[in-house]
Amino acid sequence: MSTDYVPSDAALVRLLISDTGTGAAQVFTDNQIEDFLILETSVKRAAAQALDVIASNEAMVSKVIRDLDLSTDGAKVADALRKHAVELRKQADVSDEDGDGFVFDIVDAGGICPVELAEWPSL
Numbered sequence: 001m002s003t004d005y006v007p008s009d010a011a012l013v014r015l016l017i018s019d020t021g022t023g024a025a026q027v028f029t030d031n032q033i034e035d036f037l038i039l040e041t042s043v044k045r046a047a048a049q050a051l052d053v054i055a056s057n058e059a060m061v062s063k064v065i066r067d068l069d070l071s072t073d074g075a076k077v078a079d080a081l082r083k084h085a086v087e088l089r090k091q092a093d094v095s096d097e098d099g100d101g102f103v104f105d106i107v108d109a110g111g112i113c114p115v116e117l118a119e120w121p122s123l
Contacts, residue, residue, distance in 0.1 A: 009043050010034060016047035016088065017054070027054060044092040048085035055081035 007015070010033040014020050019027045028036075028050060036046035048102040 009046070011035050012043045013037065013047045013050060016044065017050045019050070040094065042092045044088045044095070048088040048092070051081045051085040051088070055079075055085070 010030060013033050013036060014026075014028075017027070021032075032052070032089070037050050040046040042047055058074045058078045058081065074082075
């Protein structure tokens with residue numbers, strides 16, 4: 001593998017949620033992955049949110065099904081996915097505390113533009 005490869009945030013989200021197939025084999029579209037990244041502050045938090053969505057879908061659709069020798073339990077699958085999401089959020093919290101993650105706070109500057117120290121323009 002080339003050392004020049006730098007994965008995109010979307011590719012990292014897909015890797016964390018095991019959504020690495022192509023085309024119809026993917027759980028989420030590229031736009032949906034980008035939406036998770038917009039909603040959350042880090043790759044791991046976006047992946048956790050994606051897992052929560054998959055878990056909700058699994059619980060709603062699969063339920064408990066038994067047919068001959070085959071059985072599925074959507075609630076157990078959903079629970080496992082949610083536990084994985086919790087662990088990803090814990091990892092993101094540790095990264096935030098260590099300063100490894102990109103996190104920012106929005107601070108009220110009292111109506112003054114901090115860069116130019118001038119009043120904000122009226123819209």
